[in-house]
Amino acid sequence: MNFKKYILALSVLITFLHLSASAQRDTMSLKTIITLTNKFTHEHPYEKVYMHLDKPYYTVGDTIWFKAYVTIGIHQPSDLSKILYVDIVSARDTFVQAVKLQIVNGTATGSIPLTQPLYKQGNYHLSAYTNWMRNFDPAYFFNKTITIGNPVDNQVITSTSFSGSNKNKQQKITARIQFKDPTGTPYANKKVSWTINNDDDKPLKGKETTDASGFATINIAAGKIPVLASNSLFTTIDLGNRKQANNIFPLRSAVAEADIQFFPEGGSLLTGVRSKVAFKAVSPNGLGADVKGTITDNTGAVAAEFKSQHLGMGNFVFTPEEGKTYKANITFANGSQTVTDLPSIQASGINLAVYNTNADTLSLKITANSAYFQQNQNKVVYIMAQSNGFVLYAAQTVLRSPVFSATIAKSKFPTGVLQVTLFDVSGTPLSERVVFIQRNDMLDLGLTSAAKTYGTRQQVKMQVNAKNKTVPTEAGLSVSVIDETKVPFNEDAETTILTSLLLSSDLKGYIEKPNYYFKKIDATTAADLDVLMLTQGYRRFLYSNILNNKIPGINFLPEQSMEITGTLRNATGMPIAKGNIRLQIPDRYYSTQTTTNMSGEFKFSKLIIPDSSKVILNARNNVNANNLMIMVNGTSLQGISPNFNYPDEVMNIDSTLAPSMKNTQRRYNNSHTLKEVQIVEKVYVKKPGYQDFSALTGLNFPDHSITGDRLKDCPNFAMCLQTMLMGITFDASLNNYYITRDYNQGQKSSPVAIFFNGMQVDYSYIAGLTSPDIESVEVFLNDGVSGINRRDNTKGVIEITTKVIPKGTKVTQDQLAQLFPPKYIATLMPKGFNVSREFYSPKYAGPATAISRPDLRTTIYWNTHLITDKTTGTTAFDFFTADDKGTYKAVVEGMDADGNIGRSVYRFTVK
Structure with missing residues (x-):
């Protein structure tokens, strides 16, 4: 869909309205409202991200294959941003992994291996965004809940239900949990201990015993501090023979009320x-x-x-x-x-109603009650309709009667969310209605195969047809083929290119089963979609802010390339103008040079740095280089945002993902080899901690501790620490930690004191630490008799201790030079572009034999680079089926250069 034609049509409409309203002396003319709105859209264009994933959920050991579509305007491939960020966060809001990708022609492809121990069984939150999108509400990032199961070495299978109530200010929660072994046999008469850390010094805890069916009923009566939706229930079941198993259950659904x-x-x-x-x-x-x-x-x-x-x-x-x-x-x-x-x-007001039942027109009805009409008779009101920030319809009328009706042709609008607003002559929004326009203007995609039934390990040839209305078109597509028998999923709940770009990217809040509204379009789904528009009360476009000049600040610029910037200074801190800086990337055998400006600033642009690559900056080629130092500018990181789609989290993963989990177990059993086990004597080695530093003398035992092994897979230490400290809250606006109880009561005058190896530091210092170097983080909710808090007007202490290099380890001259490099050399490892692996698609010459390795794939085929021919609108691909029989589901999605988006689903059988 080409949005340029809508701008052209609007310019004609504005001219007409301006001429017809020239005699009016309004406080704010309709043309002014349109001009301000279009100015805002021009200066603050909306980018959207959609990620096509190969499957709806995964198991540990799988790989998430994806293609991201980045659009601007009315679904045009974006050329504003060239870098995409993908973050994965656990259900406990702990940062897990960050991926950085290069955007080419509005798309980016990637893969995320779900390896142990980085990923464990649970629900995860995936979000994708550009740097420019960070200027706006994170609710409009691409957000998706990803469930990951792990049947391998899983000793306990659980099934859980919660109930809760709040009566007479007394909170009661009942958890009923069934524990089974991997064969489905209940763990009967087993001891189960449980804990809830609810931001109190004394967490809730207790012990229960499972019954003959493996059920443990846990009755939780909260004390003065209630259990919050962010809390979790931790259980430990004693399996006998000194074996235990731990499980975590979020309490969000137990605490909330209908x-x-x-x-x-x-x-x-x-x-x-x-x-x-x-x-x-x-x-x-x-x-x-x-x-x-x-x-x-x-x-x-x-x-x-x-x-x-x-x-x-x-x-x-x-x-x-x-x-x-x-x-x-x-x-x-x-x-x-x-x-x-x-x-x-x-008692007095005017209302806008919109009727969206006719296929070709929208019907508008403006109704003023008696009191409002008497006060505003013969005054002018405006009507405007916008989609994706573009004003596509505008008109005005005079209130000569309490009721006014009009119709608008739907051909003026593209498919998607349309915001219709009624204004008074001062530009104040009086009434507003959001409707969904459904037109036959999508990219028409078709999938076909030579047959509807195939055998195992048989080649399947498929053809894709793409049309813009009836005309063949060139489109960039991605296609996935999965064994739906192993990965069953409610099709209504799928996230698709249509649900994302047309619906959830314009409406704030959780949308349940979004694909229901697109899978089969009829009178029933249209009526249900209209009710969704009425109840989804938040949208990204607010006229009141635009017309009152409450424009969001631009804090994050669009990124056209990866950059490294900084300043060259001498020993006294003065900037060095026209200094020479050389950049080297040894892994890529790449080298380039630049010169600082009059303020000593330098910038390297258009860099392509693979992830985990070392970058060396060198100012040696300058006069008096030994007295120069390179200062590299840091990059701001996107904070962890809540999972807006948390209702999609799966509570009972073992049963919900049973077919996929069973297949993963089969795959593991077919490749399992025993590992060699060596038994060695364990010698106790004292771990570094707060006792080693005189500045911390007087502290009692830590209230909470985080060991280094919990941090070793954390890609950003400071960000992970924000979510891992129990009883501590981080305020990003103040860059300080606070005791949670005090913070919730508004007490922000006394932050937590931060120490690094016994030296007091601030948050900006620890932002530069790396996770593998950390031995432990110890949290003290009070300072004991140390006097630290009284001296510094702080409350609580955090001690971060690094690992100690074992004594006697020989250090080479090169290693020593690396420990104390000259200041004119700066070595850094910036977050680089992740390199996507190639999807492996086997080719078979015949059916499986007795010695063949079983083919138990769930994702049968994945291709992100399908491009249809511009003349015929067709392209083809082929793949081989796996060893299991069942239903295969092929999904193709994508868009053409004009912004027409489409999706098609095709199923066939393997017997």
Whole structure:
């Protein structure tokens, strides 16, 4: 879809409106509103990222194969940014891995091996973004929950359910957990100890015993400090023979309560105006909950009845009467009931309603109640509609009657979220409605194969057809083929190029089962999608901010290449102008040189640095080089954002992912070899710690400790530390740590004191530390009798201790030089581009033999570089099936140069 035609059409429309409104003396003209909106879009263009993954979930040992599509405007391939960042965070908000990729023609490809011990069984949060996107809300990054299972050496299979309540300010939680061995036999009569660290000095803990069916029932009665949604339940089951197994269960669904919200169409309920009211009911796990109920007024009379139609959402209509208040009487599917007030009713106001049932037109209805109409009769109001930041329709009318209706042709708008807003003459938004435009303007993709049934290890040839309407087009595509029998998944819950670029990237908040609205488009799904638009109350585009000049600051510039910048100074700190700096990347046999400017600053651009490569900066080729020092500028890191799609987390991974887990176990058994075991005498070696430093004398035993082995796989020490310190909260705006209890009460005057090897430092110092060098991190919630906090007006102590080089180790002259390099040389290892591996697709000459190694692949084929012919719109690919029989699912996604996006699914059988 070419958005340039929409800008051209808009310019004609603006000219017409300007001429028709030339006699008006408005506070803010419609043209001004359009001009300010377009100026904002031009200066703050929105980039979007979508990642096509080969599978919906994985097991440890798998590889995540992906292709990222980066767009701008109305789905144009972006040329604004050339670097993509992909972060993976655990369910406990611990940073796990960062990937950096080069964007070429709006796409980037990569792979993430899920190796042990970096990845364990659990739910992970994957987010993808460009540096430019960091100027906006992280909710609009590409966000996806990834579930990873691990059946190998898993001694305990668990199944869990939670229930919770808050009565009389007393919180009660019940966890019912079943423990089984890998064969499915219950662990009966086993001791289970449990702990909940709830930011208190004394965590909740207890012991239970499993029954004959392997169930342990844990009743948790929280004390003065309640259990929070961020807390987890830690269990340890005693398996006998000195064997134990640990499990972690997030308590988010146990702590939360069922909730319902009401959303009047247009934003407000008005006295005397018949209004549509949408509602959304959510269960404790964050998913939609079926409800029914009635609306009653203050006399007890029933004004309306309602019942959810899809995923806890629905709507009803009623007319609020003057002088009355209204309550909703709700009954949930489990029989529980609650009563809540409806949103307040305005005595004077005007409302916008949009009817989206006609295939070709939108119907608009503006209704002013009696009080508003009397005050504003014959005044002008504006209507504007925008999509992806582009104003595509604008008009004005005079309030000559309380009700005004109009129709707009849908051909003015592309498929996607459309924001329709009603303004008064001062530019104040009065009412707003979000609708979804569904037109036949997607990239038409088709997948076909020579047959619908194949044998094992048989070649499959497939053809792709791409059309823009009826015309063949050149499109860049990615395709995955998986064994759906091993990786079953609810197709309604899939994240696709359509759900991401057309829906979730424009609406803030969790969208449950987004592919339901695109898989089969009919009257029912269209009605359910319209209810979603009514209840998804947050969108990225706010006119009130734009028209009041509340423009977000630009703190992060678009990246066209990888850069290294810094300053060359002499021993006194003065910058050196016209100094020579040489950059070397030994791994790539690459070398280049630049000259500093008059402020001593240097910059190396257009660099391609592979990840884990060493970069050497050298200022030796300068006069008096021994007195020069190179200071390299650091790079800011994106903080860990919450998982907005947490309801997609799988609680009972073992049972939910059973077919995939079983296949992984088979694959492991077929390749398993016993490792040689050597038994050696263990000699106790004292570990370095706070006792080694006189400055920390007087501290008691640490309240919490983090050992170095927990940090060794952490790619960024400072970022990981923010999420691993129990009872400690990090404030990014102040770059300080605080005792969590004090911080939650607003006490920010006394940060935690930070020590590094007994020397007091600040956060900027530890930001430069590397994880492999750390021996331990010790946390003290008070300073004992050391006097540290009283002296420095701090509260609590963090001691970071590095590893000690064993005495007697010989150091070579080169190693010594590396420990004390001259200041005119700077050696660094910047985060470089990750190199994607090539997907292996085997080729077979015939069926499997008795000595053949079993082919147990779940991802059968993956290709990110399919390009259709511009004349015929076709391309082809081929692959071989694996050894297991079942249903294979092929998915092709992508876009053409005009921004038309598309997706197609094709299934065939292997017998």
